[in-house]
Amino acid sequence: MSSAAEQEAVAAERATGDGRPAAVVNGARSAPPVPTVAVRPGRPTALGARFRVGPDGVAGTNFALWAGGAEGVELCLFDERGGESRARLTELTHGIWHGFVPGVLPGRRYGYRVHGRWDPWTGARWNPAKLLLDPYARAVDGDFRLPPEVYGHVRDWPEQHVADTVRDDRDSAPYVPKGVVVHDGGPDDEWTYDRRPKTPWADSVIYELHVKGFTRRHPGVPEELRGTYAGLAHPAAIEHLVRLGVTAVELLPVHQFAHEDHLLRRGLRNHWGYNSIGYFAPHAGYAASGTRGQQVGEFKRMVRALHAAGVEVILDVVYNHTAEAGELGPTLSLKGVDNRGYYRLQPDARRYADYTGCGNTLHVVQPHVLRLITDSLRYWVTEMGVDGFRFDLAAALARSMHDVDMLSPFLAVIAQDPVLRRVKLIAEPWDVGSGGYQVGAFPPLWTEWNDRYRDTVRDFWRHALPDVREMGYRLSGSSDLYAWGGRRPYASVNFVTAHDGFTLRDLVSYGRKHNEANGEGNRDGTDDNRSWNCGAEGETEDEDVRALRRRQLRNLLTTLLLSTGVPMLVAGDEMGRTQRGNNNAYCQDNEIGWVDWALVDDPDWRPLLELTSRLIALRHRHPVLRRRAFFSGRAHSADGLRDLAWFTPRGTEMTEDDWYAPAATLGMYLSGRDIPGRDEDGAPVLDDSFLAVLHAGHEPVEFELPGPPWARRYEVVVDTAREEQDRAPAVEHRGGKRITVPGRTVLLLRVRA
Structure with a gap:
């Protein structure tokens, strides 16, 4: 609090009122008036910021924001020096606040301030002091910092049991990134000559990679392009994919994401990106060409380059939760636009229902939330050129009221959508809530990550299975899980490793996790690794142990690529990549989390790369290894x-x-x-x-x-x-x-x- 007197005033109001702390101005100072700009009525569709030239020849941008329960919305525009001007949107159509602002051109930065009641006990958390990112922003400029000013509540309130209920009225605009108006109709939007590979599911071989981690250390990629979309589009990076023979890359999240507060305090950053805050914007940190909209064109050019090489692009998407966490999390976008409208709340509406382990869960049953997700998916297919999606914690999206429901609105909308039902759809078929494990239960349109395959193959090769019944099912397409409702063997995405967990080399080199670098006392990450270190923990000079480990890697990769279903490899596994025993490298934006390309020429690991390529080629040549029916x-x-x-x-x-x-x-x-x-x-x-x-x-x-x-x-x-x-x-x-x-x-x- 700014003074003892303010604390006493608030305490007095709590004692005489209904027991709820009042909103306070925490450190607010008088400021000069903010300039205003003229605004026309505009249109309620499409949502977001759309640059256009009106019938009268006036160029400008139409802004539209769904904020159904709000009392008012201000559009905030920022100049090159960071100066802010505002336009109050007075037009309201079916919960959508909208207006057309002449003279706002592509590249202009913007955000929103949304007015309404502050009443956390009923889930109302409006706070116009907080600049909010447009949920439909197609480009984002700047990075998220998390000082106290970006929280809707006063973080240092002395009574912790009401810490999230006292409103913070300090301006967050200097500390948060802004949306960027993007131009439609440029040369990057021309897809006429783009050739989508359209590989049938049964013929697919998926390669999971991280945009930054894949190229950050690649010697064939120019230094200025490493770790970017342009770096992944570089011939040196694509040559490796073609040499392997994979048919699709599955990119770890590329939606704009934010770093968690607990990581920033430890000097770390979110590397994997499972902390989305902008579902239409390619993450600006992966752009080599600029962040004032240039990242959009750079992403599209990357997709074209991969398509030209015969490689599909699948995005790992995180629609189950956002970076705003729970009631103690920051106010960055949806929480301030309409907290009750976007998030699942508990019966005590001050608290969030958390089926994700990340503090919040999007309320997909709400029509406007479902629209946000499906609009985003269609945008990435039709305008950004991608070929499919892997849905993180997909069971959370399939929940109706509380239980997972395979007839839920989300699954029903996807099934009938003329765009989305034609692309590749992969479910991570679980979440952390009750009844969330749903492997084998998704409807026929979907494929699934098959963790039963992962666990069985790991156990078989460490000689830990009681018999071979389970192994027979996994090798032959997991008919016990998927032979129903017209599903096919390719409903099973088979994998031994994924981004989450040990790399393949670490799986045969470590008997336990070594996550000390994460700063959480080695408590994070799973203990159920089903690994075997072949007789020595970690790296060793014992050549017998090293030879056995290389043989086990050959066994695991050969098993994966001979199994019926869709195989998924993790970038670097084919050449012995290690994370030094870290099985939860989500915050390791460094050599631990990046692919080491020196392994390509290492005589110990080059034969593994050659075997992997040979097995994939064998799979492509022989349809008996990639059956379309059980x-x-x-x-x-x-x-x-x-x-x-x-x-x-x-x-x-x-x-x-x-x-x-x-x-x-x-x-x-x-x-x-x-x-x-x-x-x-x-x-x-x-x-x-x-x-x-x-x-x-x-x-x-x-x-x-x-x-x-x-x-x-x-x-x-x-x-x-x-x-x-x-x-x-x-x-x-x-x-x-x-x-x-x-x-x-x-x-x-x-x-x-």
Whole structure:
């Protein structure tokens, strides 16, 4: 508080009134009058700031903001020196405040001040002292700082139990970024010659990467472009994607985001970006060309460059919560526009319902919130050129009143939208609320991150599964989860690692997390890593341990790329990237969180990169490895061969008892004769047949290769016991022969015609 007298006045009002602290002016000083600008009525649509030339030839910008419960809205315009002028929007249409301001051109910065009641007990948190970012701003200039002035409440109120109820009347404008008016119709908006790859789901291989982290240390990218959209569009970066053979990049969040207060106080920053505050604006920190709207064109050019290389662009989007946190969080945008209208509140409306673990949850059931999300999604598809979305904590979006509902308004709107139902949609099918784990439950339009696949494969290769039943399901497309309602095997996005958790190399190098650099006492991040350090914790000079780790990486990558479903790789895993045991590197905007491109030429790791590329190419060549329908297990061919068969090391087909027996070895036969569908000429799809032998035990095992009718001869295609796959001599075996499979090895054998 600014004085003891003010504290006493507020305390007296609390004692004589209804028990609620009054709004106070905390450190407010008299200021000169703010200049005003002329405003015309304008239009209520489209929302946001839209530059146009009116019928009378006057150029300007139409501003429209939904603030249904507000009592007034002021548009704030900023000049090059930061000077502010205001225009009160007097037109109100269906909850939308709007006006046209002549002379406001692209590149002009702006924000809003929204007037209304301050009554946190009923969820009303309007505070016109706080400059608010337009929820529809398509570009943002400046970074978020979090001094006390950007909070709607007085942060240093002495009584903590009412800390968020005392209004702070200090101006936040000097401390928050501004929206930027963006010009439509420039050369970057011409998509006529853009060729979207449109890769079918079954043929997709996804590569999850961070825009900054992928190129920040890339020696082939010019220094001034590293860590930017332009850097990702550079031929040196794209060449790696093409060399690998991936069909899509899944970009960690690129919506404008803010850094959390607890990170800034520790001298850290949010690196991953799961703290969105602007759903239409490409994050300004990733722009090399400028932040007065130039970031929009730079992003579009990146998309075009990736498309030209045959690579789709999928965005990881965070519509479940925003950067405004809970009742003690800052007032940056939606909280000040209409807190009750945008966020889910508890019965005690002062508190937020939190299904995300981040302090708040967007109230997607509200029509204007649903409109905000779907308008944003359509914008990124139609105007920014992206090809799909991965929805963070998607179960939170599928909640109706409280429970997750697969008939929720959000899922229903997506299903009928003529734009959104045609793009790739990936759900992270859980949130942190009760009943939030929904793997396998999303409707047929959706694919899902399959964490059951992740856990099973990790457990198999550390020899921690009680039997091989679960492994059989995961290898063959997870029919136990997805074979319903017309869903296909590609509903399962298979992954062993993701941005959240250990890298692949760390998975075989650390038995426990090492998150000390995060400054949280190593308490953050999961303890359920299902990892095995191969006998030494962390980096070691023991060559036997190092060789075993490289073999385990080959096993994990080979398993992933041979499994039915859509494989997802994490940038750098193909060349042994490490985060030094950090399994929660969300705040490591440094060498821990960036890809180390020196590994490409490291003799220890180059063979892993070559194997990954070779396996992806093998997958692209053979439709039997990327089926569009689930296996039936029934015989279709005249010789009695089934599309899928399972074998024990004895060379016999597995019985029910075999599935339940402790085992570390599994043989999977994939027939290329009975692949559903037709080729481009309408003929049946025919392919080679394969036998994959996966052995997770430490000791070698004798495995009898199935003889006729399964195969007369086999050719070894992949042997993970070898460091160098391409230099291995050609090896063939006859059907019925007993071969020795080394410990911890995958063998892929092709049936010779």
